[in-house]
Structure formats: C-alpha cells, structure tokens
Amino acid sequence: MSTSTSPKNVKLKAPTPGNPMFGCASEHVQRLFTQNQEVMSNAITHYKETLKCIFDQNPMLAQSSKPLEGGQQFTNLTPLYLCLQCTDIMDEGDIVKHAHKKQHRFYVESQTGTLYCQLCDDIVWDPTLEELRIRKIGTGSFATSRKRKIEEISNDPAKDDPRHIPNNTMLAPCKANGLRGIYNAGATCYQNVILQSFLHNPILRNFYLCDGHRSNDCSYQHCISCAMDDIFQEFYGQEQTNGYTAANVLSSFWISDKKAFENLVTTKEQDAHEFFQFLAEELHERNRNDKKLENGGEHSCDCIVHHTFYGKLQSTTTCQNCQGVTNATESFLDLSLGLENLAQKRGKKTGAKPPSLALQECLEEEYIKQDKCEYRCHNCNSMQQARRQTSIKELPNVLSIQLKRFEYKQGRHDKACKIDTPIQFPLQLNMLPYTDTARNQDVKTSFELARACTYELMAVVVHVGELDTGHYISYCRVGDQWFSFNDHRVELANKSDVLGSQAYLLFYIVKSIS
Amino acid sequence: MDPIKDFKTGKAGVIMALDDASGVEKLKHAVLDDVLYNVVHQLVMKVHRDEKQARATTAATRVEKLASDASETSTPDSRPDVRIETDAAIYEDGKVMLKGNPLKTTKEILCPRCKLPRLLYPTDGKGARKPDPSVIYCKRHPYIEKPGHDIYGQTWVAPGPGRGKKKKDVEKAKQAAAVAAGENVDSPGKSPVPEQRPANVLSYPSATCVKCKRCILVTRLNNHMGSCIGNSGRNASRAAAAKISNGANGNHSHDRTPPSSQKGTPAPGSRAASPKKREASVMEDDDDGSEASNPKKKKLKATTKKVILKAKPMGGSPLSGMKKEKVKASSGLSMEQKPDDDEKSVPHQTEILPPKPKKPKAPSPAKKIKLGQPTSTTKIVPPPMSSPATTRRDGDAESESSGTLSSPPN
Known part of the structure; x- marks a missing residue:
C-alpha cells in the first residue's frame, strides 16, 4: 500500500497542556510515530486514506471483508476493522x-473511523489521529482552518503579541456553562424561547464570545446586539445559576422602531416566530456590513444573522402554454410549512381523527411537489396556467422551520385557530x-x-x-444532553420528551461545515 | 448465500428467529439484531471516548502540575525542564506520555481548567451520592434530576393563580421544605420554623427600567415598559378612555384609579396602600428584626443590587467574563469574594433551618460550602457599607420585591 505518499503536511499535533502526546502507552502509537519520519508519515497518510474510504465512499467498501482462510467476500452490517498497515479488512475475531x-x-x-490498538486491546484516542478524524467528520476535509482574511489582520502591533489575548481575558469559571433560565417579564415567554434558542446556537455563541459585536465600540443607543452580547457574557462567563432578567433585550424591543413589527410590541402574548423574525432582522441591522451592502443588497450581506440563518429558495415556473421557464431566487430566514392541507388530506384518506404527519412529508409537499398557478407569461404576453416548483438552492447553516400551527380560517371573521396535528420530526434530517x-x-x-446536507x-x-392563553417552552441541546427551558426553570430532558413535543419551531444545525 | 441459513440471529444474539423459521425470516432477525448491535456499539464507543479522554487528560494534568511544582521558575507558561513520572504518565521535555491504559491507571477525573477533581455523581435527586466533605471539587457538578427542582437543585416560587401567597401555599411550601430536609439528614436543627423557605428557592429579582431608571420587579417589567416606553399600558388606555368620556363622568372614575404600582415605589410606610402586597408581606414583617435569619430578603438584596450594577455602566462592569479590555473589573471580583466568604459564614451558623440540604458539607469550612452549593453564590451578601448602590435604591428594591415576591409571574 501507500506508494505515493507526499510527506507534506504530515506532522504530529503539537503538545498542549493537559493532553498526553500520544493516545496510548508509550509502547504503541508512540513507537509507530517516532520510529522514523517515513513510518510516521505512512501511518498518518494511510489513516487519512482509510478515513476517506469510510466517509466518502460507498459504505459497502469498508463493510466488506474476506475471511482470513479465504473464500467469498461478504458484507457486514456490524463494524469491521481496517488494518492501518495493510489493506486487509477483517472482523473483530480475526484481528488477533x-x-x-x-x-x-x-x-x-x-x-466511525476510530483507532483500535491490538496491544492495548482497546480503542485508543490519539490526539493527532483523532483531530484528523474529527475534521473529516466535521468539515469533510483535513485542511486546517482557512487563512485569515485581510480585514482580520490587525495593524495594531499590541494585538499581534501572542500574550495579548491571555493578558486581556480571563478564563470563564468552570461552572459557567450557559445554562440559565430567563425570567418571564410578564407574558414574555415567546421572547424567552427564542433567546434560549439563540443562546444555545453554537454559531451565534462563538460569534458573540469571540467579541463579534463590540459593545464597547457600539454607539447605537439601546442596541439589541449589545443586549445579546451582555446575555452571552452573563450566561457563559458567570457562575450564576439563577434566572436572568433580559431587561436590555426587552427595552431594545420596546424602543425599536421597526415598523413591520409594530403589532408585536405590546404587553400581550405574541407569536414566537414573529419575535424570531424581529430579532433576526434587528440583529442583522446592528451587525450588517455596509461596505458589502452597496454592491448587491441583502443577498450579499455577510452579517452573522445571514451567515447563520439565511438560505436561498429557487422557484421555477413553467408556462403550460409555451413551456417557457422562469426562474426566481429569493433568500429565506426560515421555512414555513403548512400543515392544514396535508392534515386534511390525510384525514380524508385514513378516516382517522388526529392524523400524524412526518416533517419529511411536509417538506416534500412544499419543496418536491409541483403546484399549479396562474401567471403572466412574458412569451405569451397573457395570463396562463403554469406549473410552479420550489426547491432549496442554498441551505443555511442553521435551518429554522416553522410548522404553521396557527392558521387563519378565511371567511369566518378571520378567526385564527390552532392545528394540533402531531408532527414527527427526526433528530437528524x-x-x-x-x-x-x-x-x-x-x-x-x-x-x-449527503453529509453536507445532513442537519441535526x-x-x-x-x-x-x-x-390565546398558551405558553411557550423550549428544548435545547447542549452536547448530547437535552434541556428544557420554561422561563426561569431549566431541567434535564429526554430525547423522547423532545421528540414527543408539539413542536412549533424547529432549529436544525448543519452537521458538517464545509 | 448459504451461510445465512445457519444464522438465526445477528452479532448481538439478542433477537432470535425460531428454529423452524424460513430463510427470509431468519435473515430479518439477523438484520434487526445487527442493527441493535450497532446502536449499542456506537453508544459504548461514545461513552468510552468521553471517559478515556477525560482520564488521559487527568493523568496529563496531574503530571504537568507536579512538574511545574517541581521546577523553580515561576512563569506559568514555560515548560519546566524536569522529568516526572507517576503511575499513569511520564512528563519529559514538555511532553506527556501515557503509561498504560488511563482507564486502568487513573481513577478520578480532574477538571483540566481548575485542576480540581470533578464531582461524578449529582448531589441530589436521581443517582445522587454524598460527596466527600474533605475534598474540594471543581464547581462544575453533574446536573440534578429531581422533580420540582432545576438542574442545579434550585426550586422556584410556585406560579399560583391567585394574588399573593395564600395560607395553604405557605403550608405546602412548609411541607415540601420538611420533606426535603427529611430526605437529606435527620439533623437536630430540623425544628420547623414556618416562615422560612428552603435556601435554594429562586425568587424574582428586580431590574432597572432603561427609561425612568426605576427598579421594577421582573414579572412586571414588560407591563412597565409598555406604559413607560411604549405608552400602551393600562394607564395609557385608561387615560385615553378618560379623555374620551371626559364630558360625562370621566372625572369621577379618574379619581378612583389607584396610583399605578409602577409609578414611584412607595416608601415602606405607605405600603399599606396596596392591600395585595400587604397580605404577602406579613410573613416577612414578622421576623424583620433578625436580619440574619431571613435569607429571602438577603437574597433579594443581593440579586437586586447586582442588576443595578450591571445596568449602569456598559463599559467597566464585571459581567464580562471573557471579554477583552474589561479584565480589571473582572479580576477584581475574585478579591471581593474573599471578604464575602467570611461574611457569609457568620449568618450561616446563626440560621439553623435553611442549610439542611447542605448538611453533608456543613463540617467543612465556609469556603467549601460555597463551592458545593450551587445557589450559595446568590446568597452572598456583600457588606452593605461597601455596596456601590445607593441606600435609597436598595431600600426601594427591597420593599418593592418583598411585597410582591409571592405574586404570580403573570
């Protein structure tokens, strides 16, 4: 094996405090890595090849083995083991x-691409190899972080000093973990659930904790981004475990002059989805990069909100008369899925009372199936019947899905009603x-x-x-643990609690950022 | 395809086909069994990874600490030029090598950040174990899973439908407190003191309104801002209504409108003006004399003051945990906490009832208690003299909050 191995960028992970240099006892991995340069680079390169085989190729490849005694090759459902030093694949029993x-x-x-050491008779977690594995799963490539952009390189010599960050920051206390409730300030649970979903959004968290919005330099009065910055600091930098009073967010909300959300600003209970839109737009306003804005408007904005939530939809309209095709692209903050039609259809078909729908069915209805519409065709220069089909052109990093549970019944004095249809949604989409x-x-x-389109x-x-008299609660995932947030109450939650809940908004995050 | 016939189950061997089942039937069972095996395999893999890496890190952290202790240089970042060997790892040339399998060599888990041992079991609720009182643990604790308690073991004021605290609510809380106390230790100090809440009950703090700078109880904040900023509150609509019907009897009804609760916190003496509040605050008034025996009030004071502190200056506030350019304020905090600890230990001994859940830790010095009890941070009362908040504010906050503490959230 390993004939053309270029030894470039093959090196061990530099030792860091608190981490051993090698994954298992000095005898094994260390011997492999310190024997000589060639053995080491062969091992690492072959490990990379193996990971590529596991994650990028048909899983049949890594799951098929020949018995040692010879005979027919067969494919296993259960894990097999790929030898790091040759091309053999075997099952557990044949390793010895x-x-x-x-x-x-x-x-x-x-x-999973993990390394088994036969001498230890155990899975080992070597820092060098584990980093490669994580990066392969996380981004699909082995490349280290991208190069810094020109704007990111500061010309302040003080900031280039390697001691600049340790000197000017302090570690967050061990206890600070971002898990706190938010007090209900009087019918504000619709805000709290959205704030919690932002607080446990890794992309937004990293943005704010990396000083993404500098509230010190912000001159805007009652800036909602500064208020978010404060919350992130409080949640991830302080030891408090009691509830948080989101007074600054609330006052920014009241003071905001966004005309579109005027109706939202009352002391009454409101729609969490509308607040989500409000918060996203308001944060976009506060964080937008005006330079970029000049040459392209909204679509090319690279603010944190666009970076996190915005994707693009493409709708294709085909004229039934001349077969002319018109494409239109629009960006979206979230996907709104109607439930009523589908639920009714299902109800008729099965006759059962409360039909249960799967999220995938709703998505299929909206983004795979075609629908008919009237449209003014440019070729025919008249109104024509047309087929319209919408699909997603660009997926966002965080996919927010609204299940339209609140539907205005037309003709009946515009009375809204709630659709209680249970929707089954997966942990991985x-x-x-x-x-x-x-x-x-x-x-x-x-x-x-497929991996780039997998969401969790x-x-x-x-x-x-x-x-009109409901209450909002939310579930957020931190690592692999789910928590339920009911205003200032934070409790552990099971996956079954989460999956059995009557979801209104779903936030999915992309599994690997490439 | 012959081998399949021989299998009636998969690798896990849990899901078995009957002996006389058809080939397809056996295959189905084998597939399902294999899938089950994979689920378990991946779970085990994940737990194994977490645990083994934590142990390896612990072994490395410990040997590095020994190395830096052994070396003369005081600079923390430098790599000391010594060779240290423990049961689990070797330190040499700034590198750490493991010796053997950390799952076997290392028994406890150290926090890589604060180098203190991690508490491995929750202190309360499901799967709880008593922590060793002689050990100082890392402050990150396993989350507590206990009905009626949050992940930190805190409880909260029940959001009753009524106004203020009713008699039966008080009794219920008393019972709950007694049960909670009984579960932990049958301590001699268990004598029921009725008007005490358990120490870790979350109460509603107050916050400062951005516009009028008044201190408002959090549950009323939205309504207050509605009338203060948004001009849409009850008063606004009443004022409008009064204006409209001014001709007829508007004057009369206007007179009867009580002064809004948001408007200017009344002085403690004038509290009687609001009957609801009065009812709720009776309890506290009874033992007003002994400050130390009323943890609720203390807590309120502490939290309220905190909020004021934060709301005032954006720049130099101590809330900036990891922010640049704010370090001075933050690092000063640790200095401040020392006197607090001492301060705290005094009331802690005088009050007998509430610390019941803490009993296991009681024999340890005050500092340890602070570490162990998640909520105790909220209980720390900075000495009133040094408090940056003005006394007027403090008083306001207190009367405002204690009066409405038991009112429902909304």
Missing part, C-alpha cells in the same frame, strides 16, 4: 490472528432531497453531498395550551 501473522497492531473501525441539486442530478451515490436537531420551541 492477523496481528500474529503480520505484526500489524493498529486497526480502524469501519463505521437529510435535506438533500429538497435541494435543486437533487432535482437536477442523481445524488444517490454522492455521500459527501438543535432546539425546539413548543407551544402548549390554547391559541
């Missing part, structure tokens, strides 16, 4: 035999079928593309109770 025969000690597990890429080409074999559930906003 293979090791005795060939003196090969390291094996890569075929589903594949958005590939709803993209225009999937529409235009066969994507069944593109595992890399991050937060759920739930509305309980009736339309």
